[in-house]
Amino acid sequence: MVLELIRIMDYLKDPQLVASIQQFFGVEIYYDKHSKIIQKEKKKCIYTQIDDNEKNYVSTSHIKKINGYEVNSKQSNACTKQIDFLQQETKEPITEHKETEIISSNPDYTITNSFWYYLFVFGTELGDEIFYSMFFPFLFWNVDGAVGRKIILIWAIIMTIGQILKDVICWPRPACPPAVRLQNKWSQEYGMPSTHAMVGFSIPFSGILFTINKYIYPSSIGYVIAFLWCILVSMSRLYLGMHTVLDIIAGIILTIVLMILLVPLVDLTNSYIITNFWLVAILIIISIITIIYYPTSYKWTPTRSDTAMIVSVAAGVHVGTWLNYFTGVLRASQSSPPYHIIWPTYSMLGHLILRTVLGFSGVVATKVVCKFLSYFILCSILQINWKKLMKCQDYDGNRNKVFVDLVYKYASCFMIGVNAMYLLPQIFSMIGIERPAFYTEI
Numbered sequence: 001m002v003l004e005l006i007r008i009m010d011y012l013k014d015p016q017l018v019a020s021i022q023q024f025f026g027v028e029i030y031y032d033k034h035s036k037i038i039q040k041e042k043k044k045c046i047y048t049q050i051d052d053n054e055k056n057y058v059s060t061s062h063i064k065k066i067n068g069y070e071v072n073s074k075q076s077n078a079c080t081k082q083i084d085f086l087q088q089e090t091k092e093p094i095t096e097h098k099e100t101e102i103i104s105s106n107p108d109y110t111i112t113n114s115f116w117y118y119l120f121v122f123g124t125e126l127g128d129e130i131f132y133s134m135f136f137p138f139l140f141w142n143v144d145g146a147v148g149r150k151i152i153l154i155w156a157i158i159m160t161i162g163q164i165l166k167d168v169i170c171w172p173r174p175a176c177p178p179a180v181r182l183q184n185k186w187s188q189e190y191g192m193p194s195t196h197a198m199v200g201f202s203i204p205f206s207g208i209l210f211t212i213n214k215y216i217y218p219s220s221i222g223y224v225i226a227f228l229w230c231i232l233v234s235m236s237r238l239y240l241g242m243h244t245v246l247d248i249i250a251g252i253i254l255t256i257v258l259m260i261l262l263v264p265l266v267d268l269t270n271s272y273i274i275t276n277f278w279l280v281a282i283l284i285i286i287s288i289i290t291i292i293y294y295p296t297s298y299k300w301t302p303t304r305s306d307t308a309m310i311v312s313v314a315a316g317v318h319v320g321t322w323l324n325y326f327t328g329v330l331r332a333s334q335s336s337p338p339y340h341i342i343w344p345t346y347s348m349l350g351h352l353i354l355r356t357v358l359g360f361s362g363v364v365a366t367k368v369v370c371k372f373l374s375y376f377i378l379c380s381i382l383q384i385n386w387k388k389l390m391k392c393q394d395y396d397g398n399r400n401k402v403f404v405d406l407v408y409k410y411a412s413c414f415m416i417g418v419n420a421m422y423l424l425p426q427i428f429s430m431i432g433i434e435r436p437a438f439y440t441e442i
Contacts, residue, residue, distance in 0.1 A: 026113025123236035200233025316417020
């Protein structure tokens, strides 16, 4: 039994399985030298017969790329030599006119199906910082603040556990070859478990669980959307070569176990947190302790700074909500759930757009100001050049950069959370575009 389990795990973590999935969705993988001779990117290469005794190659005016280098029309002889060499080696004459649109010109792979490429790039962005920065504020301002707080608390706990496990387990990303890495944004992180898969499961399914008894809507549609969301995010990580199948499965199973414990706990306690100063203070202390005592591996990875953003925005959101309660503007609703979903009128839709545009502008401004102040103040204390440190991208062994960056990310995301729940809704109210139910969602 144990040996069978080990065999299954070895199969699921095999990078060749990842390569097979990539090839299924239109990624041509090649590492041999013959495949690297000619890389086609929106070009034509025509082989024609000039007479019966002599064959010549005539190139079009399209830009060619040979081994990644651009070749103009004056360099057609070099192109013909490369093609002739390929023909001699493969014994297959190039007599056909072909034109294939290539998404990537990487020498190790070619993307031949643009639909799957753009779909999975979109899917992987559903687990990125940009998505979080847009999704959660939009949820607070335009949908339901109470549901948003619960989802963000589930997300923060699950993501923090997943990030810590990555730096404790230290399993590498899928080996390349045989797989290929279509994106390198997260390549410095370890692979087990997949936090993209964890967030791809936790956000949509917690949203369903927290709204199913609060609003009247077909729950089956909600579960289908949540399932497709999870599948899209998970498959995107395999397609991009960032995780093994075992990473994905482990992340989803861990999330299910955690949500069984966390969902009822968060649903019961969240209203107490935002109405009690000491509970909010404890939440802030826990978030800071998490960053200070975060387990570090032998090499630098961005997981610690990402965790700083995650826990700080969750703390900031609850602080902002507590400020609304403390100042007396937040109160319980007079009606009881379940509620009917009210589709927006043209006036409501206009207010929604204005809130979103103005709110996102405030989020961006908060991040820019906090970054400048954090680097300027801390670098002045440390007596180092803040402009030079801000531009520096070398974190490994650079303690000053790591420290300042952690403080900046914690401060900026904390303030984004506070402003999203307290300052910006106040501005919405002053200019008459507030969502009426916002201050009744405890």
